[in-house]
Amino acid sequence: MVPTNYYLILSAILFGLGIVAFVFKRNIITIFMAIELMLNAVNLAFVAFSQSLGKPDGEVFVLFVIVVAAAEAAVGLGIIILTARTRRSLNVERVDLLKL
């Protein structure tokens, strides 16, 4: 059986990658995917703990996270499509109408 630590380390690596992509990428879709990546990294940590502790709580949480992620995907993709239509670009730095 794979030790829990391994799962957690993988989860941390995935989460770190998500943060880096989230902060440094300019493409909105990439940023969006980075967020999904972070969510799934957390999911991985949850199920790992669930397995090691022998309790179902973590799995229940994962289901909630998946539901929220789905909702977020629906809204987020909608925003991305509208942004792409109005600005003819997916560069996040072009979305700056609220700037001073």
Add this chain to the structure above:
Amino acid sequence: MPILDYLWIIPLLPLLGSALNGLFGKNWPNKVVNTVALGSTGLSFVLAIEAVREFFANGQQPFRREFVEWIVAGTFHAGFNLQLDQLSVVMLLVVTGVGFLIHIYSTGYMAHEGGYYRFFSYLNLFMFFMLILVLAANFVLLFVGWEGVGLCSYLLVGFYFLRKSAADAGKKAFIVNRIGDFGFMLGMFLIFRTFHSLDFSAVFTQLATLPPENMGQFGVLTIAALLLFVGATGKSAQIPLYVWLPDAMEGPTPVSALIHAATMVTAGVYVVARSHLLYTHAPSAMYVVAVVGCATAFFAATIGLVQSDIKKVLAYSTVSQLGYMFLGCGVGAFSAGIFHLMTHAFFKALLFLSAGSVIHAVGGEQDMWKMGGLASKIKVTFWCMLFGTIAIAGFPPFAAFFSKDAILFAAYNSEAGGKTLYAVGLLAAVLTSFYVFRLIWLTFFTEPRYDEHHVHVHESPKNMTVPLMILAFLSLTGGWFALPALFGGKDYFTDFLAPVLGSVEAAGTEGSASLEHTLSLVAVAAATAGLLVAWRMYTKGAKQGPSTGLHKVLYHKYYIDELYQAVVVSPLVWVSTNVLWKVIDVGFIDGIVNGVGTVSRAIGDTVRQTQSGNTRSYAVWVLVGAIVVFAIIFWPILHPALFGEVRP
């Protein structure tokens, strides 16, 4: 249904009338407004009579009841407490009776004026507050009435508010009264501090057990009495706060009669009489009351000698007569003061209403030098006014003869400076007689001085003359309660008030009957002297000569208004403009307010830099936030890990 159990209805009816007329009267015809106003006051008068009848039927037991609980705070308790004792009975009947007559008169006098409903709404409101004042059983409720009548006075003096002088006079009346009210409030606070109650019965019961403060000894009682008297000088127009009353003549004449002659201005006398135990325990304060009253009586009478405006003469006369009432109270003859209050309510209301009728007859002219020879043209008014004049001058058997006589007699017998007070009072009586007969001669006799082609002199309608006749009758008979005393019998008025005021009266009324007769004769002689001088000077129709010397000083009222303007008003205006406005308001208060605005703006300007609108910077903020939250949650673990274990 015993009306005493529903005593609150008596003041409430006029309030109802006032509300109805004030809220809906604008679109009502005058007849409906009349019905509401006269109905409410008339009903109130009838109920008052019924209440007094029950009061007598109960063997004159003082009636006291808390109808509604009002203020409860810690040990302080004040309720909507009404009481009916002998003193309240006198005041209640005077206020409702004279008030009702003046309401009737007003329907004639104000018939062609704008704001008819407004006038009656205010007048009814005044009745409400005045009744609260005289029926109140504690100082707090009395003060509600006290302030309320002041408000109505302001509203009614400034009734013709489009005229600047009227609006100013209203303000003056209100502001001068504020000074007095301030003293009154301080007095109340002091009484509460000393006796832990403001209920009349509670305060006076405790007072009775205290030793009196001797002459020249200044204790809490003296100070409280003097502070209450400051309030009284404001409301009752005594030196030094009398200046508002003559100006208050800007109001419609029925208002002058009701508020500024018969009822409101006597509130101060009522308060002094009501708190007579306080005053008898503070002889120094009483002496002050007597001296101020006496001085005012004389001082105002001298000003009244030369005024040319018919209402101004009567205004100064009112100030002077109020001075008599305070003189009476000050020398311990409280019932004599109240007696004069009652007779004054009759004859001064009569004089004012007659003057109103005269003014009405000559088309709004108030200057006596533009009247003359009216006696034959407006006979009813003339005879009524003559009754009032004889009454105020103090000829027997008219009302003021008895009341003024009682006051002067008490002054003569008083211990502290009695002879001087008596002499000055007597001199004021001569002057009184002079100025009222001067008024009669200038107005009703001598040749006409108005433009006979333009002014069509006409007698007033019935609704004005009938109240005049009733008041004339009362001016004649109002003093007869004391008639038997002249022949060695009882003074029914003093006897009646004895349960309230009597216990302190004993000292003042000792004196032989022969002395009293002598003093009465002297008083009549004084009145006759005034009459004769007036007759000699004005019977041939003296011309209004150039004003010089003493006459000029008197005509300009000793320049008191100018003095107050220079000493009080101007410095106050200067300080308000140059310090309060330009330094404190503009510099300080506006500075704080604007400073708060400037600082908020500066903070906002700085902080909004973080709102760059750049999505990626927001992403970084989210990350930073997450790290911070993480750090806070794991601080207990992180702290020893980063900085090592801290061991105490």
